[in-house]
Amino acid sequence: xxxxxxxxxxxxxxxxxxxxxxxxxxxxxxxxxxxxxxxxxxxxxxxxxxxxxxxxxxxxxxxxxxxxxxxxxxxxxxxxxxxxxxxxxxxxxxxxxxxxxxxxxxxxxxxxxxx
Amino acid sequence: xxxxxxxxxxxxxxxxxxxxxxxxxxxxxxxxxxxxxxxxxxxxxxxxxxxxxxxxxxxxxxxxxxxxxxxxxxxxxxxxxxxxxxxxxxxxxxxxxxxxxxxxxxxxxxxxxx
Numbered sequence: 001x002x003x004x005x006x007x008x009x010x011x012x013x014x015x016x017x018x019x020x021x022x023x024x025x026x027x028x029x030x031x032x033x034x035x036x037x038x039x040x041x042x043x044x045x046x047x048x049x050x051x052x053x054x055x056x057x058x059x060x061x062x063x064x065x066x067x068x069x070x071x072x073x074x075x076x077x078x079x080x081x082x083x084x085x086x087x088x089x090x091x092x093x094x095x096x097x098x099x100x101x102x103x104x105x106x107x108x109x110x111x112x113x114x115x
Numbered sequence: 116x117x118x119x120x121x122x123x124x125x126x127x128x129x130x131x132x133x134x135x136x137x138x139x140x141x142x143x144x145x146x147x148x149x150x151x152x153x154x155x156x157x158x159x160x161x162x163x164x165x166x167x168x169x170x171x172x173x174x175x176x177x178x179x180x181x182x183x184x185x186x187x188x189x190x191x192x193x194x195x196x197x198x199x200x201x202x203x204x205x206x207x208x209x210x211x212x213x214x215x216x217x218x219x220x221x222x223x224x225x226x227x228x229x
Contacts, residue, residue, distance in 0.1 A: 035218075037220075043203060043222065043223050043225070044117075044220065044222045044223065045205060045207075045220035045223075046220075047218075047219070047220075091158060093158075101146065101148075101163070101171075101209065101218070102148060102160040102163060102171055102173060103148075103150075103160065103207075103218065104160070105157060105158035105159070106157075107157050108157070108158075
């Protein structure tokens with residue numbers, strides 16, 4: 001079974017600062033993918049970034065980067081130069097890369113950017 | 116816009132009633148996934164359909180059922196509704212040939228059971 005743990009229920013960060021959202025995972029699969037989604041107050045789920053378990057380089061997408069430490073089973077999201085629009089819930093998720101393609105989500109972190 | 120559509124956006128109904136949530140996947144996507152987001156359970160996978168066939172089942176209650184039609188749209192049927200079924204229901208879709216990261220979410224249907 002897969003499990004995602006997000007230990008930060010809420011975070012407050014000053015605008016323009018960088019922020020790291022923690023995510024640890026547990027799986028017995030060898031090939032898997034790790035995802036981060038953003039959920040603003042409007043409710044939609046917005047895909048941010050993906051990291052494959054065999055990817056050697058950390059994934060980056062604009063201001064988002066994923067700090068992947070496979071041995072520690074962690075996949076932290078780093079947002080650089082935070083903006084007011086970054087205020088939202090952030091979910092870490094994973095799925096195995098074979099067979100069942102469902103996503104398993106963590107409990108989320110509510111990020112609030114302070115002007 | 117992800118290309119996945121869900122109707123209705125909001126639904127308010129009473130306990131004991133039955134409702135149907137509808138999802139249209141992105142053009143060409145064969146897989147449809149249903150997820151439930153509630154305060155108690157968080158975000159959890161309910162069921163997946165692939166090209167009309169059930170492919171995987173998660174924590175879906177027996178009172179809930181789903182199907183995927185030949186035009187690939189999917190419906191999630193919730194019956195004998197209870198207060199605890201109040202949640203945001205998401206549909207997501209993906210293509211069999213897509214990169215692994217591509218699972219697109221619809222805007223969700225917010226169900227309130229009173």
